Each structure stands twice: as C-alpha cells, then as structure tokens.
Amino acid sequence: MEKQIILNNRHIELTLKRLCYQLIESHNDFSNSIIIGLQPRGIHVVTRIKKELEAILNREIVCGNLDITFYRDDFRRRERPLIPSVTNIDFDIEGKNIILVDDVLYTGRTIRAGLDALLAFGRPSKVELLAFIDRRFNRDLPIQADYIGFKVDTLSQERVSVEWRDIEGEDKVMLFTPENNG
C-alpha cells in the first residue's frame, strides 16, 4: 500500500474549529442539542469537537457514544462475528436535535445502521450528520452529511484512515493506495 498524508496536524486543527463554528451557527448554545459519536472511531472526533465547543461556548456539551453492531447489514456475511463496543447514552434523546458524528463517511451503510440504533433510544426532533472525511464518490446508499470536514475523491480499493493525537500520538489523515493501482 502506498501511503500519503492528506491532512496534517495544522489542517485538522483548523477543520475542527470550522466544524465547531458551523455547528454553533445551526445549534446556537446547544441547549437542545446532543452530539453522538459512532463507535468505534467517530467517538474520537466527538472528544475533540466537545473540547473545542466547550472552550468557545463556555458550557458543557452533552455527548454520547453509539454502537451500531447489532444494526449492521453484514451480519453472517463476514468470516468473524461482529463484536460490539460500548454504547453510552444515559440521557433522553426524545425531542432533541442530534448530531451523529463519524470519522469517515464511505458507503453510508454505517450511518444507516446508526440511524436505526439511535431510534431505539427515542424519537429525536432532528438528526444531522457530521463526517470528518467524506469519500464522496463511494456511496452505496442515499446518505449525505450536513457538516463535512474534508472531501476526498477515492477509489473503492483505496483506504482512508484518520489518526488522533490522544489515541495514535499524532493528528493526521492518510490515504492508502494499492501499489498496483494503475
């Protein structure tokens, strides 16, 4: 695989800041809004956005984690079982504005599962989607993000990986391309 850094530390900082101000434009002081990160990687985006928003708004932003394993459409289509992660939604989502967050929006299947998983907790007033990276030409389902950090044009055999300084030691977005990709 050929590796290429497409966003570095400074780009990521700026992108996160921009996303926060876009969220504030739509959600004001977040008094009726909740941010929910999709397991396993969306939760790291939420951690950073929460920190940034709380610094700007000077108030606590309610955030949660949502695991979508049991709602996926590829059960029994894989070699190994899908092992779930932790869901952390200990608040009421009824009537709230929810922002679902994931690191990479690719086929849209995770988000479809995320919507189903979310509705098991109640009926929110509105659900929006924030994708830190949008692989915009690879969609299998009619799903689009409301807030996008960075759009990348990729082939399906390529892979995009987002790394975070708190987890992997450095903020960066990488594109992996197969060597023999003509």
Added chain:
Amino acid sequence: MDNLSVDHLTGINNLTKADIELILKTAETFKQVINRPIKKVPSLRDITIANLFFENSTRTRLSFELAEKRLSADVVNFSAANSSVKKGETLIDTTNNILSMKVDMVVMRHPNPGAAKFLSERVNARVINAGDGTHEHPTQALLDAFSIREQLGTLEGKKVVIVGDITHSRVALSNIYCLQKMGAEVMVCGPTTLIPKYIAELGVKVEHNLRKALEWCDVANMLRIQLERQDIKYFPSLREYSMLFGLDKKLLDSLDKRIIIMHPGPINRGVEITSDVADSDQSIILQQVENGVAVRMACIYLLASKIER
C-alpha cells in the same frame, strides 16, 4: 480472539476460557440493549430458532424465547408434553421434521445426559444445550459467572460454594467447569449422599458443614433439591435437610463478612433458603434472571454468526 471455538454450545467443558470471556463481554452489551426503551435489535431477523423442550421448564424456556425475540429471530416452540414424542417418535425424527421447516438453530432441553451432543452430531443446525439430564446446563453457568463478575468485578481468585444436591445437578457441573476455567475456586457442600464420590477429582473442595463452607466463600450458590430426579431417598426428611443445609437469615447475619447469595431457581422457600434470605439485599437471584436473557442473547448471537448464508 473474536470467534467461538465451537459450532454448538453443548457444554462448558468444551469451551475455552477465551470463549467464555467473549460470551460474557458480548453479554454486557446485550444487557445494555435490554434496558433501552426499545429492547430489540434486528441482527437475527433471517434466522429461525426451534426451542425443543422434552422436559419441564419455565424460566429457561422463557429466557431463551425472550432472548431470541430480542434478537429478532423467528421462534417455534415445541414441548414434549403435547407432541408426537408421546406417540413414539425418536429424538432424531422429531428434530429432522422440525429442521425440514428450515430451522437454523435448535435450543434443546432433554432428560438424557448427552442428548445435545448427540443431536449436534446428527442434524444440520446449531445446537444449544438448555439442560441435558444431570449432565450440563451451560447457559446457567455462564449467567452465574456473568452475575458474579458483575458483583465482584472478576472471577479470578474468588471463592464460590455450591450447596445442595450436587449429584443430580447439571447446574453444579457446568458451574464447576465454568468457574474453574475463569480462575475461581469452587467448593461443594451438601449431605454425603448428594455429593458424587469422585467429585474431588474435578479439583473442587468438599465440605459437609454449611457454616464452614459459608465462612470460606465469597459467593454461595444454593441449589434446589431435585426430588423429581431422586429415585431413592437420599436424606431422612426435607425438614432435616433444611436444618442442616438450609440457609436462614440468622446464619447469614452471623458470618463476619458479606457474601453473595445465588440460586438458579425455582426456589423452594424454606427448604434450601428462607424467604428473608431470598429477598435480602445480599441475594442476586432476580439479577441472575435478568442476566440470563443477556447471556443467552450473546450465545445465540455468536453461534448464529457462524451459520452460513
């Protein structure tokens, strides 16, 4: 380790420690699921499960059925009392007839030890043993392990005493295997006549004095006297059994530590434990029932993921 090493759940004896860890970890997530406003997930919506109960059961059958429905599986129930088994049909014939209806998984309780293994070798479906005679009851042992771990954080190094009719108990045998694999120490306690002669070879301690057993343990699992399996008298009277091996509040309070009380149900109040013990805050009997659904969901989910499309 993210896949079970077995294709059927016939007993704890053929599970590895990693299998048990995987089931318990998956069950933690299912416990979250069954406490949500919508307690159901769509994972198994293309799976059909047959519950074959050749022996009476209330709690286990309900628990399995609820677990299957919470996973969105289609469920068919079969009980021997009102079936062709009464007309002389064999186990294999009954099961094959049910499997012809395109059933993917069979949950079976049967009075004969080894029935689940026998079935798993002969039918083209995943088999879960819901109790085979006096042999094993793997999901009960898993839910007991889950419940202890939930209370104490770990099973490693914990001391568990199983009190009562060990000879006729499939719960005891599965619990011994499961607890030992998870690093706990196990003791059995009961009248000499209800403790198998060679049980110490399984690596368990044997004690005939209830007080001494309780003073040793962190957890006491009180079993029911299985009168229906006792073809001869193993002790003079229930009253005497209760006096020597029944747990009452006075005995519990006289211990210099707080132990956890478990019971696989159904309870004979006043025989193996008194009502005030069963209903005390040291008893986790009802948590065991709740955990039973989550653990069975985990077992079904993990085995179903191995069913080929």
